[in-house]
Amino acid sequence: MLQIMGERAKTAEPVMRTLSTEKKNQALRQAAEDLVKKQEDILAANEIDVKAGKEAGMSEGLLDRLALNPDRIEAMAEGLRQLAGLEDPIGEVMGMKKRPNGLMIGQKRVPLGVVGIIYEARPNVTADAFGLCFKTGNVVILKGGSDALHSNQAIVGCIRSSLSKCQITPDAIQFIEDTSREVTGKFMKMNQYVDVLIPRGGAGLIQTVVNNSTIPVIETGTGNCHIYIDESADLEMAAAITINAKTQRVGVCNACESLLVHTKVKHDFLPVLAEALREKQVLIHGDEQVNALVPDSVKAEEEDWGREYLGYEISIKVVDSLDEAITHINRYNTGHSEAIITSNYDHAQRFLDEVDAAAVYVNASTRFTDGFEFGYGAEIGISTQKLHARGPMGLLALTTTKYIIYGSGQIRP
Amino acid sequence: MLQIMGERAKTAEPVMRTLSTEKKNQALRQAAEDLVKKQEDILAANEIDVKAGKEAGMSEGLLDRLALNPDRIEAMAEGLRQLAGLEDPIGEVMGMKKRPNGLMIGQKRVPLGVVGIIYEARPNVTADAFGLCFKTGNVVILKGGSDALHSNQAIVGCIRSSLSKCQITPDAIQFIEDTSREVTGKFMKMNQYVDVLIPRGGAGLIQTVVNNSTIPVIETGTGNCHIYIDESADLEMAAAITINAKTQRVGVCNACESLLVHTKVKHDFLPVLAEALREKQVLIHGDEQVNALVPDSVKAEEEDWGREYLGYEISIKVVDSLDEAITHINRYNTGHSEAIITSNYDHAQRFLDEVDAAAVYVNASTRFTDGFEFGYGAEIGISTQKLHARGPMGLLALTTTKYIIYGSGQIRP
Numbered sequence: 081m082l083q084i085m086g087e088r089a090k091t092a093e094p095v096m097r098t099l100s101t102e103k104k105n106q107a108l109r110q111a112a113e114d115l116v117k118k119q120e121d122i123l124a125a126n127e128i129d130v131k132a133g134k135e136a137g138m139s140e141g142l143l144d145r146l147a148l149n150p151d152r153i154e155a156m157a158e159g160l161r162q163l164a165g166l167e168d169p170i171g172e173v174m175g176m177k178k179r180p181n182g183l184m185i186g187q188k189r190v191p192l193g194v195v196g197i198i199y200e201a202r203p204n205v206t207a208d209a210f211g212l213c214f215k216t217g218n219v220v221i222l223k224g225g226s227d228a229l230h231s232n233q234a235i236v237g238c239i240r241s242s243l244s245k246c247q248i249t250p251d252a253i254q255f256i257e258d259t260s261r262e263v264t265g266k267f268m269k270m271n272q273y274v275d276v277l278i279p280r281g282g283a284g285l286i287q288t289v290v291n292n293s294t295i296p297v298i299e300t301g302t303g304n305c306h307i308y309i310d311e312s313a314d315l316e317m318a319a320a321i322t323i324n325a326k327t328q329r330v331g332v333c334n335a336c337e338s339l340l341v342h343t344k345v346k347h348d349f350l351p352v353l354a355e356a357l358r359e360k361q362v363l364i365h366g367d368e369q370v371n372a373l374v375p376d377s378v379k380a381e382e383e384d385w386g387r388e389y390l391g392y393e394i395s396i397k398v399v400d401s402l403d404e405a406i407t408h409i410n411r412y413n414t415g416h417s418e419a420i421i422t423s424n425y426d427h428a429q430r431f432l433d434e435v436d437a438a439a440v441y442v443n444a445s446t447r448f449t450d451g452f453e454f455g456y457g458a459e460i461g462i463s464t465q466k467l468h469a470r471g472p473m474g475l476l477a478l479t480t481t482k483y484i485i486y487g488s489g490q491i492r493p
Numbered sequence: 494m495l496q497i498m499g500e501r502a503k504t505a506e507p508v509m510r511t512l513s514t515e516k517k518n519q520a521l522r523q524a525a526e527d528l529v530k531k532q533e534d535i536l537a538a539n540e541i542d543v544k545a546g547k548e549a550g551m552s553e554g555l556l557d558r559l560a561l562n563p564d565r566i567e568a569m570a571e572g573l574r575q576l577a578g579l580e581d582p583i584g585e586v587m588g589m590k591k592r593p594n595g596l597m598i599g600q601k602r603v604p605l606g607v608v609g610i611i612y613e614a615r616p617n618v619t620a621d622a623f624g625l626c627f628k629t630g631n632v633v634i635l636k637g638g639s640d641a642l643h644s645n646q647a648i649v650g651c652i653r654s655s656l657s658k659c660q661i662t663p664d665a666i667q668f669i670e671d672t673s674r675e676v677t678g679k680f681m682k683m684n685q686y687v688d689v690l691i692p693r694g695g696a697g698l699i700q701t702v703v704n705n706s707t708i709p710v711i712e713t714g715t716g717n718c719h720i721y722i723d724e725s726a727d728l729e730m731a732a733a734i735t736i737n738a739k740t741q742r743v744g745v746c747n748a749c750e751s752l753l754v755h756t757k758v759k760h761d762f763l764p765v766l767a768e769a770l771r772e773k774q775v776l777i778h779g780d781e782q783v784n785a786l787v788p789d790s791v792k793a794e795e796e797d798w799g800r801e802y803l804g805y806e807i808s809i810k811v812v813d814s815l816d817e818a819i820t821h822i823n824r825y826n827t828g829h830s831e832a833i834i835t836s837n838y839d840h841a842q843r844f845l846d847e848v849d850a851a852a853v854y855v856n857a858s859t860r861f862t863d864g865f866e867f868g869y870g871a872e873i874g875i876s877t878q879k880l881h882a883r884g885p886m887g888l889l890a891l892t893t894t895k896y897i898i899y900g901s902g903q904i905r906p
Contacts, residue, residue, distance in 0.1 A: 324904035444900025466893040468881040480879040487857025491737035
């Protein structure tokens, strides 16, 4: 079965590679229209998944991610329409230069080829991942969670029929219906057919893919993001940014999970911050100095420095210097987003230089690490690895380049 | 042992990240000087390896790759001096833009961090890989073949002492002395310490790394490169390019291994080409039509279309159209280098668009796919994968970017 899908993907790949921008945008708009038109079918399928989830005792949070409604379907459709409006990155030729021997060498932006997406129980990822891959001329093979199987089948079926309507091979989107571990394991080793795998979901899913895939993986996701309050910080700004980064939305990878405070400002800063955190019902895991200044804080254990709470909790540590802050961050962070609050020029520059992460901020909330906030108009995820793409990934992350060389009979001497 | 090396690499990483260009160039020149100065030690160590190789019945080809002499040591030193003369890519900030909320967001070029290189019995790779990684601010952990152990130890020892002389941590280069399979297997799973693995060697080594590494791999190497002789080709140019791409050097990945000839030019082209190939003692594996026109050609088997001969052999097939040529190439190629010889504008553009490979040529030899020929001044290998780097990899392939964001108190609404 997987093999057949792989062969179909390879057959669809050259079609997608040369599909015109106009045709791609037309199909995206058609798919958007059809999703809305056929929403009753999709909602009926989703109802089966939601009912089964409830019966299996799925948590409220997961049920909320799984459930669709007309607004959510309209949001999926709107996502596809927005993609149709974005510039097509495919075909651009960069840096074409003439070599001394007369060869003209440039790099042309082309699709990756076949992209595999492994995700959990969020059916909106189905339309979203399809749209991003399709706009960039890629074939996508989706492997969603078993909890959303009926919803995903309905969405994929709808999109495939939209593609057929536009005279485009429906195999540009394929869906693995067998959600068994065995099939997933085989999928992660289909190097012959799949160019890249992108897992979208929790840390467990991502680790499984990283450890088992022989296909190149783009690792996304986990964020143990720090804010360091320098001795020279504007403390009002520091409090506002910390509260924003911790509490504006807590279940996301760019939320602040750990705070470092310079010892010289701890007396002025910590009680005020703690009061504000208390209002938001954030539990503080502090070191001894924090515990002394914030009576209702709990003692931070070693593992707290590495934890991604994804909830109303934060770890706080007092540090003696910028150096100590940078060393701590480089030891415990997950390479996502890190911020310094400072008014000292040298400290700002050193923090930007020396902290190793996908996004490093001076005087701003870590919550901005996001494809839309960065102006990309779309996002396939946030890469926390260093190869290929790092940080918020827009359409460009789903492309590669090939060298094109115009000669006039050159041979190598 | 590996764990200790990993810890040392992590300690050296922040030092390398912020090392000035001047300091890096000074150290590269010092290492070049010391390699030449201490060449007697290196040659003595190499003698041990060569002697053991001879006793073990190592082939002439491998012995030649293993053996060092004063000229080859000078070449290693010259490679380091040339790297010192290249522009340092680290620190460049690209595309800094101001967002509507006032955030200034740009991408800064930074080292990858810790690079692992797994290679075979060529001791010159030791100095070469060190130089490339060092120039780009990376820590390198080398795992060489057991056949070159003494040579590699001597070269690494020499470079480490050069670094110490320059007050740079010698742990910027580390060498795994245990060449057992078990240790190599563990090395390929050290995700906590190593950011990327680059295998340099034959197809077997590369496949082993791709299949066993959990660390991101940059796949280099194998090339089943094609030339397609279009019906409109200048046949003199076609012959000159084919002979060059096949015979200028046969043991390399960008040599031509397979030729496709349009049926309309087969009578004019094949006998002439066969004569020229005969002079170079190249064995032709041809399809039936080729066999009919070239009496001393042998019958091509199915597996010949996928073979990288790396020697004086070539496969030749007659095709009826450009479409057939493109389909054949996309089926059998290894994503390395492909060329069309044509005087037809549309065919040239279609070939560039539709052939899926790292480098696609019109009217030039595939032998140009090379970091030096492309003007990069250095080469760490030729990537045949699509993620991160594709085609000849210069210094940029050993870097990544991080977003740097200058704010003034922005919080996310």
